[in-house]
Amino acid sequence: xxxxxxxxxxxxxxxxxxxxxxxxxxxxxxxxxxxxxxxxxxxxxxxxxxxxxxxxxxxxxxxxxxxxxxxxxxxxxxxxxxxxxxxxxxxxxxxxxxxxxxxxxxxxxxxxxxxxxxxxxxxxxxxxxxxxxxxxxxxxxxxxxxxxxxxxxxxxxxxxxxxxxxxxxxxxxxxxxxxxxxxxxxxxxxxxxxxxxxxxxxxxxxxxxxxxxxxxxxxxxxxxxxxxxxxxxxxxxxxxxxxxxxxxxxxxxxxxxxxxxxxxxxxxxxxxxxxxxxxxxxxxxxxxxxxxxxxxxxxxxxxxxxxxxxxxxxxxxxxxxxxxxxxxxxxxxxxxxxxxxxxxxxxxxxxxxxxxxxxxxxxxxxxxxxxxxxxxxxxxxxxxxxxxxxxxxxxxxxxxxxxxxxxxxxxxxxxxxxxxx
Amino acid sequence: xxxxxxxxxxxxxxxxxxxxxxxxxxxxxxxxxxxxxxxxxxxxxxxxxxxxxxxxxxxxxxxxxxxxxxxxxxxxxxxxxxxxxxxxxxxxxxxxxxxxxxxxxxxxxxxxxxxxxxxxxxxxxxxxxxxxxxxxxxxxxxxxxxxxxxxxxxxxxxxxxxxxxxxxxxxxxxxxxxxxxxxxxxxxxxxxxxxxxxxxxxxxxxxxxxxxxxxxxxxxxxxxxxxxx
Numbered sequence: 001x002x003x004x005x006x007x008x009x010x011x012x013x014x015x016x017x018x019x020x021x022x023x024x025x026x027x028x029x030x031x032x033x034x035x036x037x038x039x040x041x042x043x044x045x046x047x048x049x050x051x052x053x054x055x056x057x058x059x060x061x062x063x064x065x066x067x068x069x070x071x072x073x074x075x076x077x078x079x080x081x082x083x084x085x086x087x088x089x090x091x092x093x094x095x096x097x098x099x100x101x102x103x104x105x106x107x108x109x110x111x112x113x114x115x116x117x118x119x120x121x122x123x124x125x126x127x128x129x130x131x132x133x134x135x136x137x138x139x140x141x142x143x144x145x146x147x148x149x150x151x152x153x154x155x156x157x158x159x160x161x162x163x164x165x166x167x168x169x170x171x172x173x174x175x176x177x178x179x180x181x182x183x184x185x186x187x188x189x190x191x192x193x194x195x196x197x198x199x200x201x202x203x204x205x206x207x208x209x210x211x212x213x214x215x216x217x218x219x220x221x222x223x224x225x226x227x228x229x230x231x232x233x234x235x236x237x238x239x240x241x242x243x244x245x246x247x248x249x250x251x252x253x254x255x256x257x258x259x260x261x262x263x264x265x266x267x268x269x270x271x272x273x274x275x276x277x278x279x280x281x282x283x284x285x286x287x288x289x290x291x292x293x294x295x296x297x298x299x300x301x302x303x304x305x306x307x308x309x310x311x312x313x314x315x316x317x318x319x320x321x322x323x324x325x326x327x328x329x330x331x332x333x334x335x336x337x338x339x340x341x342x343x344x345x346x347x348x349x350x351x352x353x354x355x356x357x358x359x360x361x362x363x364x365x366x367x368x369x370x371x372x373x374x375x376x377x378x379x380x381x382x383x384x385x386x387x388x389x390x391x392x393x394x395x396x397x398x399x400x401x402x403x404x405x406x407x408x409x410x411x412x413x414x415x416x417x418x419x420x421x
Numbered sequence: 422x423x424x425x426x427x428x429x430x431x432x433x434x435x436x437x438x439x440x441x442x443x444x445x446x447x448x449x450x451x452x453x454x455x456x457x458x459x460x461x462x463x464x465x466x467x468x469x470x471x472x473x474x475x476x477x478x479x480x481x482x483x484x485x486x487x488x489x490x491x492x493x494x495x496x497x498x499x500x501x502x503x504x505x506x507x508x509x510x511x512x513x514x515x516x517x518x519x520x521x522x523x524x525x526x527x528x529x530x531x532x533x534x535x536x537x538x539x540x541x542x543x544x545x546x547x548x549x550x551x552x553x554x555x556x557x558x559x560x561x562x563x564x565x566x567x568x569x570x571x572x573x574x575x576x577x578x579x580x581x582x583x584x585x586x587x588x589x590x591x592x593x594x595x596x597x598x599x600x601x602x603x604x605x606x607x608x609x610x611x612x613x614x615x616x617x618x619x620x621x622x623x624x625x626x627x628x629x630x631x632x633x634x635x636x637x638x639x640x641x642x643x644x645x646x647x648x649x650x
Contacts, residue, residue: 025538031530032523039525039565324521327482328535328581329510331503414482418521 028330029338036342044314051310052350052398055303057358059390060382062299064358066292067381068366069373070285073217074252074274076376079149080220082277083116083246084255090268095119095241103143105265106247111258113250114146117242119231123200125174125224127187131199134174136224138231138238147248150213150220157192157211165230167210168196171221175212181374182218198226200234216376284375303394307347308401315339315405322409323417332410336403343402347395355391426494429588429621430456430479435488437474437644448474449485450644456589461615462623463635471644472625473593479623480515480591481505493588510538514582516592520574522566528553528577529562536584545584552580556610572603579610583620590614592624596631608634 037045078084087106089096096102099117106115121136141160145151150169151159160169176186190196190209198205207226215221232239249258255273262271275282315322318339325335363380370377409417437449448471456462456479466472477483478490481497490498497508509515522531529549536545553562556576566574575595582590592611596604608631614620615636626632640648 024541027542028534028537031534031537031542032526035523035525035530321523324517324523325534326506327480327509327515327517327521329506329513329538329585330534331506331538334538415477418517 053354056354114248116143336406339406347398466641
């Protein structure tokens with residue numbers, strides 16, 4: 001009898017306080033979501049996940065494309081015009097003197113993998129009655145090969161060798177021809193093997209076009225190169241002098257540290273990073289960065305709205321079920337947790353699917369068929385930090401998108417929920 | 422259930438009015454009643470008489486505008502929704518006219534679900550299997566609602582309402598969507614639960630023959646109890 005009384009008292013107390021429910025109830029959302037994934041409408045499930053992945057791809061695609069443009073532009077500047085670092089004469093000087101010694105010291109500096117001196121040739125070119133003022137440099141071809149990739153971009157003929165004295169290589173925008181962007185101000189179809197005349201300081205000297213190069217970077221393709229040896233034959237005073245020294249570093253991003261070392265190695269000389277030397281190109285790439293930020297913001301808002309609508313519609317469709325669960329005593333937080341968990345799973349799977357499509361379909365496609373713009377061929381460039389940030393953002397937006405309708409639904413009157421009102 | 426004396430639920434002067442735009446529709450006008458342990462209380466009345474509204478208040482699915490509902494002597498009328506949810510889970514079983522089963526769960530899982538709130542999966546499963554056997558659905562435990570007939574679905578709903586051993590079962594026109602054979606089967610389950618197990622049942626029905634299956638009868642009209650026997 002005593003134990004019956006105690007049991008009665010325990011029940012009475014439980015009724016007064018409300019039944020205590022243990023941690024055991026937390027399995028409910030996992031149980032419900034596992035059944036939903038197993039037995040829910042597979043097409044709806046696939047569509048929701050696919051839409052999530054599309055929203056995610058949209059976010060990373062734009063960013064990777066613009067990253068690709070900026071990266072390609074940077075690479076073009078470094079590989080065709082300025083190297084990683086451009087060394088200029090000390091203030092008040094017109095030339096870098098004693099270049100062989102300077103080049104040797106630069107090459108010996110830690111982090112430098114190549115150096116090449118360039119002398120600006122103050123001349124104009126004459127071809128078939130057309131005279132043009134282009135950037136003409138005298139270079140040491142063997143040194144140039146350690147810093148730029150122009151020698152690899154020869155589309156007709158061949159590149160210079162150190163011993164050449166009457167050869168010139170010209171960029172595609174100088175040679176001109178059908179389909180060339182700047183054909184109007186070019187030689188309109190100059191070809192390797194033909195002659196051009198270099199007009200310098202009242203002298204006229206014939207050069208044979210040894211090669212035409214095409215880097216796809218219009219600023220580089222408006223350049224022409226002769227050898228140092230040829231320049232020194234015309235202007236003996238130019239021997240041992242250079243206008244600039246182009247320096248190639250082992251790694252992009254180390255420029256400032258290497259400049260600090262170079263300043264000790266070559267006191268007085270001025271050094272510019274490729275960013276500082278790139279001038280107009282930097283403005284162009286900065287514009288791309290700004291457009292990317294703008295489009296990313298817009299894409300993010302669109303992705304957030306799309307995800308919110310997807311999740312909202314999905315959960316609104318389950319309002320009757322939410323009402324039933326609450327009616328049979330399932331706590332509201334467990335019901336809302338179920339749909340928050342569902343949004344989390346959908347978004348994680350959506351992000352994984354989107355990543356798979358992106359890395360295994362979109363990126364290889366753009367590698368095979370690059371997006372062609374006047375600066376060069378653009379491929380996707382993934383910034384891992386930005387990629388992870390976007391993935392996390394999509395998941396967080398999805399969780400919030402699931403949380404809002406789920407919590408709102410569990411605050412409505414149960415009977416309204418069951419009636420779907 | 423030992424905390425409950427003979428009077429399981431006491432309703433005092435309950436009033437509920439619906440507001441349809443600017444129009445006020447009184448659904449319950451001062452209803453008072455006592456539900457005793459072992460009752461099989463049948464509530465009848467015409468459409469709009471307030472039957473379902475009354476059952477919703479008793480089942481803690483809605484709140485009255487005024488009046489009191491005492492569950493085992495405790496006033497539960499104005500309890501926080503969290504406490505009311507816990508009371509529904511533990512002490513009240515509710516059977517809806519449209520079965521109200523979760524489509525993505527099997528019969529067994531539908532029955533297990535409320536029990537899983539307070540017990541392990543294995544013990545919930547064991548209880549659910551026994552209850553499915555009790556309502557005559559042994560062997561159909563793996564079927565989803567859309568693979569079951571209306572009568573079978575309603576039996577699943579009955580089994581679910583019983584899984585946490587409630588003190589009272591509320592059934593809102595449980596046979597309204599069933600054919601006569603299924604309706605008779607479902608009613609026999611209620612009868613069995615009341616007579617053989619002593620379960621307290623409160624049921625709404627339109628059917629005259631079902632009205633006399635209970636041991637108490639209340640007739641509502643315009644939100645008031647007009648007849649009681």
